[in-house]
Amino acid sequence: MSDKLFKIILSSSAVIILLISGGMVYSLTSGSIPAFKEFGFFNFIFSPEWNATPGNEEYGALTFIVGTIMTSLLALLFCIPFSLPVAIFIGEYFKGKRIASVLGTIVDLLAGIPSIVYGLWGFYVLRPLIVSLGLSEQGFGVLTASLVLAIMIIPYAASLSSEFIRLVPGELKEGAYSLGATRAEVIQSIIFPLAGPGIFSAYMLALGRAFGETMAVTMLIGNANIIPTSLTDTGNTMASIIANQFGEAGGLKLSSLIAIGLLLFIITAIINYIGKLIIKRRNQ
Amino acid sequence: MKISRYRNIKNKALYIGVIILSGLTAVPLIAILVKVILKGWRQINFDFFTQTTPTTLDAIYAINAGEIIPGGIANGIIGMLLMVLMACVIAIPIGIICGIYLAENTKSHLASIVRFLTDLLQGIPSIVVGIIIYIWVVIPMKSYSAIAGGVALSIIMLPLIVRSTEETLKMLPTTLKEAGLSLGASYSSVVFRVILPSAFGGIFTGILLAVSRVIGETAPLMLTALGSSAVQWDVTKPASSVSLLIWEFYNDPNLQNMIWSASLFLLMFILILNIFAKRISNKWRI
Numbered sequence: 001m002s003d004k005l006f007k008i009i010l011s012s013s014a015v016i017i018l019l020i021s022g023g024m025v026y027s028l029t030s031g032s033i034p035a036f037k038e039f040g041f042f043n044f045i046f047s048p049e050w051n052a053t054p055g056n057e058e059y060g061a062l063t064f065i066v067g068t069i070m071t072s073l074l075a076l077l078f079c080i081p082f083s084l085p086v087a088i089f090i091g092e093y094f095k096g097k098r099i100a101s102v103l104g105t106i107v108d109l110l111a112g113i114p115s116i117v118y119g120l121w122g123f124y125v126l127r128p129l130i131v132s133l134g135l136s137e138q139g140f141g142v143l144t145a146s147l148v149l150a151i152m153i154i155p156y157a158a159s160l161s162s163e164f165i166r167l168v169p170g171e172l173k174e175g176a177y178s179l180g181a182t183r184a185e186v187i188q189s190i191i192f193p194l195a196g197p198g199i200f201s202a203y204m205l206a207l208g209r210a211f212g213e214t215m216a217v218t219m220l221i222g223n224a225n226i227i228p229t230s231l232t233d234t235g236n237t238m239a240s241i242i243a244n245q246f247g248e249a250g251g252l253k254l255s256s257l258i259a260i261g262l263l264l265f266i267i268t269a270i271i272n273y274i275g276k277l278i279i280k281r282r283n284q
Numbered sequence: 285m286k287i288s289r290y291r292n293i294k295n296k297a298l299y300i301g302v303i304i305l306s307g308l309t310a311v312p313l314i315a316i317l318v319k320v321i322l323k324g325w326r327q328i329n330f331d332f333f334t335q336t337t338p339t340t341l342d343a344i345y346a347i348n349a350g351e352i353i354p355g356g357i358a359n360g361i362i363g364m365l366l367m368v369l370m371a372c373v374i375a376i377p378i379g380i381i382c383g384i385y386l387a388e389n390t391k392s393h394l395a396s397i398v399r400f401l402t403d404l405l406q407g408i409p410s411i412v413v414g415i416i417i418y419i420w421v422v423i424p425m426k427s428y429s430a431i432a433g434g435v436a437l438s439i440i441m442l443p444l445i446v447r448s449t450e451e452t453l454k455m456l457p458t459t460l461k462e463a464g465l466s467l468g469a470s471y472s473s474v475v476f477r478v479i480l481p482s483a484f485g486g487i488f489t490g491i492l493l494a495v496s497r498v499i500g501e502t503a504p505l506m507l508t509a510l511g512s513s514a515v516q517w518d519v520t521k522p523a524s525s526v527s528l529l530i531w532e533f534y535n536d537p538n539l540q541n542m543i544w545s546a547s548l549f550l551l552m553f554i555l556i557l558n559i560f561a562k563r564i565s566n567k568w569r570i
Contacts, residue, residue: 006472010388013381014398017446020439021401027419028412085305093302106310112554113316114500116527117547120534121316151312158309182295205407212409214503219534239411239503246415246507261415265408272407 024265032259035059038252044259050225050241052253059256061263066227067235068264071146071217072210074231076203078150083157083206087199090158091165092191093183104159111155119219122148127220136232140222143231148216157206164198164282165191197278204275208268214239238264317551324548327541332356332549336514337529343538353539357546359515363430363523367509368499370434370519375441376491382442383449383487384475399450406443413439414504422508430516430523433509437501441494448490452483485568492561496554502527526550 036044039059047060086107094100126147127139135143168191176186192199222234223244236244238260246257331354338346338355346353382398389395413436421432456479464474480487502525510522511532524532526546533539 003471006475010381010385011394013378014385014394016378017382017398017401017405017442020442021405023420024408024416027416031415031419082305082309085302086309088302089306093299103306103309106313108558109555110309110313112496112558113313114502114527114550114554116500116502116530116534117316117320117551120530120543120547121319123534124540125315125319154309182291184295184298185291187298208407212407212411214409214411215531239409242411242415243503243506246418247510258415258419261412265412268407268409269404272403276403 028262032262034255035259057252061260063225063227064236064238064241068237070142074146075149075210076207079154083154086158087161087165091162107155107158115215118148118152119216122220141232141234142228145217145221149210153206153209156209157202160202161199164195168194198282201275201278204271208271211268214243218243320548323544327352327545334358340538353542357529359524360526360529362515364525366430367433371437371441374438379442379445380449382446386450387453402443402446410501411503414507418507428510428522430519433505436504436508437498440498444494449487452486485564489561489565492557496557500527500550502531
């Protein structure tokens with residue numbers, strides 16, 4: 001094969017990636033235009049209405065945006081007290097030891113479990129537990145969904161943060177030790193400030209995951225088209241409304257669901273971009 | 285130097301706290317595995333791999349007679365394998381070639397855009413990929429199909445393969461390439477005969493991990509493959525997958541045991557892929 005042809009093939013694969021990404025944005029946008037035209041862009045985002053009665057159709061995304069933000073932030077909150085210790089365990093206390101790689105494998109295995117299996121487990125194990133604790137009658141709701149979501153994002157937050165904690169230069173830590181600092185003080189005043197931006201970006205990426213997570217949330221959140229006002233309220237997220245209603249949708253409803261998909265795409269892209277940007281800055 | 289009592293206690297408390305909380309992270313994993321194995325192992329027999337999903341009625345009869353549910357998840361397994369195979373056929377060549385492109389052109393403008401877009405693709409929620417393939421494949425074909433499911437999975441696999449190929453190639457010493465070129469080999473034969481064989485382990489591991497990531501995907505398949513109660517070899521017809529079967533029947537109390545078995549099967553499949561990937565990456569370490 002001539003080198004010229006080979007180089008053309010290489011570049012054309014890059015063009016394929018360009019086309020796929022461009023095509024995605026185009027298709028999502030053109031699919032959501034009917035909904036935006038009917039309701040107006042900002043009106044669509046800030047309207048809590050979701051009414052599929054024929055002739056009286058009205059759709060808005062606010063309910064699902066609030067549901068998504070609530071479950072994801074709550075999941076992030078639940079995940080921090082476990083993922084941060086795991087990161088310190090692997091990256092500092094037991095760095096390079098066998099026990100650290102065992103914990104690393106456990107975390108990797110958590111990441112490997114498919115969303116649908118988490119959902120099934122949440123449905124048959126966690127939900128009855130919530131009911132027996134008397135937190136809610138059916139066990140569905142924001143709390144149940146975010147608990148499972150928290151378990152699902154621990155691996156993403158923990159493995160990346162542990163990388164950044166491990167990369168903190170040994171001389172700085174030794175300097176602090178030589179001044180009489182305890183290990184806790186080294187972690188608090190050397191490791192956290194230095195690895196801080198990296199850890200922050202790890203949590204941003206975990207948040208991005210939580211936003212787009214579909215199956216487990218759909219099975220547990222209760223699927224009610226209302227804005228949840230308490231932790232045990234049922235609700236819907238952007239991903240779960242698409243999963244639940246896409247199959248039977250047509251016309252304006254389909255367009256509205258595609259519009260919600262577009263919004264989800266934009267939000268996760270921004271969150272991931274911020275996370276990646278911080279990592280890139282650190283690497284330079 | 286003497287450490288004050290307060291500082292000493294704080295130091296120990298953090299140490300113990302970190303160990304306890306880290307240990308607690310293993311609890312959900314163990315809880316899920318125990319539940320899936322205990323509930324699922326009894327249904328896994330020969331029929332489980334060769335029969336299609338039973339109807340609720342069959343399941344009720346079996347449960348009332350105190351027997352295990354007849355039938356299996358053959359329709360799911362066949363559909364899953366077909367769709368993953370199609371996804372591999374599409375994503376592996378494009379992914380590897382694009383990975384080579386990115387590794388070879390570190391400074392070009394197009395490469396940095398493509399690198400950015402690959403990151404973007406990697407972060408797209410899988411349900412959004414489902415919507416896009418619904419628009420691209422399901423609407424023009426006027427039917428849900430295994431092809432659509434395969435294409436959706438390939439879009440999820442593609443960025444993973446691109447990045448793992450690029451990372452592997454970047455770890456290769458440049459002297460390897462220079463040696464090939466100095467012997468008068470053409471650029472393409474250096475890539476095919478020197479670079480790719482030396483990077484084989486890393487690339488193959490990346491592919492296995494990408495497969496294990498998409499094999500349990502459900503959300504994009506709901507919008508593209510839909511599901512099917514029979515074994516479907518025609519890729520232009522709606523198809524099922526193991527994960528779709530779990531979604532379809534998780535609410536059905538009569539088929540509950542079958543669903544746990546399907547989950548066990550899925551977990552074992554993913555576990556084996558991961559173990560395999562780890563062994564290969566250890567064996568072929570650069």
